[in-house]
Amino acid sequence: MTKDGDSPLEELMQVLGHSFGDPELLRTALTHPSALTRRSGRQGPRQKGGQDNQRLEFLGDRVLGLIVAEMLYRTFGKEDEGAMAKRLAALVRQEGLAHVARSIDLGSHLILSRGEAEGGGRDNAATLADACEAVIGAIYLDAGLDAARRFVERHWSSLIAADSKPPQDAKTALQEWAQASGLPLPIYQVVESSGPPHDPTFTVEVRVSGKRAAKASGKSKRAAEQAAAASLIAELRS
Incomplete structure (x- = not known):
């Protein structure tokens, strides 16, 4: 539960279960590339300076893959590499990431251009998945692998438990x-x-x-x- 007077970032930190020592990492994780792109004409300038979330997304993708792979290794002790690889691919793809992002209402916190927001960017599966990976990357940079693991385990454990058999894409x-x-x-x-x-x-x-x-x-x-x-x-x- 959030408290009166909390900033949007502080509210999101409570939902994430992680208080950032460097809140700018979280802000960057929420910043869609469209928010930093210059544009001309009647619509006026977009936000200038700063970074978008693409580098954090790259990092978060790898951190997520490592943590989920470890979870699968411990959960399915008798499965071979091929079966676990199928599970991993299904769990870290766009659909799962977007599901987690929606469960924490990440879309309402995204920093988007006006056009992107008006075009449905806050519920766009690809945008949400990218931001979710970026948040994982930000948590990892802010506090290390254990902090990132706590977030991933909280939100991916039920997804892992939901499939008794390895999925076939x-x-x-x-x-x-x-x-x-x-x-x-x-x-x-x-x-x-x-x-x-x-x-x-x-x-x-x-x-x-x-x-x-x-x-x-x-x-x-x-x-x-x-x-x-x-x-x-x-x-x-x-």
Whole structure:
């Protein structure tokens, strides 16, 4: 519970369960690239100076992967590397990160340009996932691995417990279907990309020899490939 008079950053720290010694790390983790981009014309300047959250996102991605890998190692003591790798990939992808970000209302604290905010940026899955990784990176820099581990364990333990069997991603399922049918491996091709550099959308087509192609879009090439594979495997199995 927050107290009257707390600043937004202090309120978020209470939700995160970590009081930052350097609050600027948290502020940087919340700063979307759009907030620092200069723009001209009637709309006026954006925030100048400072850093966006991309470097912290890079760091947080690695910290999250290490902690979740350790959690999986301890939780599933009899599983082999391949099974744990599937679990890890599913747990650290965009959907899981966005779920955690929404559970702590991270979107309301993001520092965005006006256009990004008006365009739904506070609930954009890719934006939320990036910010969540950046927050993990910020906690790690502020107080070390144990502090980051406490945050990750609090929010990922239930996600780990929810899957009794290793998940199979759509690309793997489509590949195995093609191999079982005696067909060449699926071919993926980016057929369109749109949007600004900090928030692109990719459209990918996947094709299996002799079968209809399927297309899907996503905020990353990987996400678009997974969505296209899921669409095609569902059609092939129907």
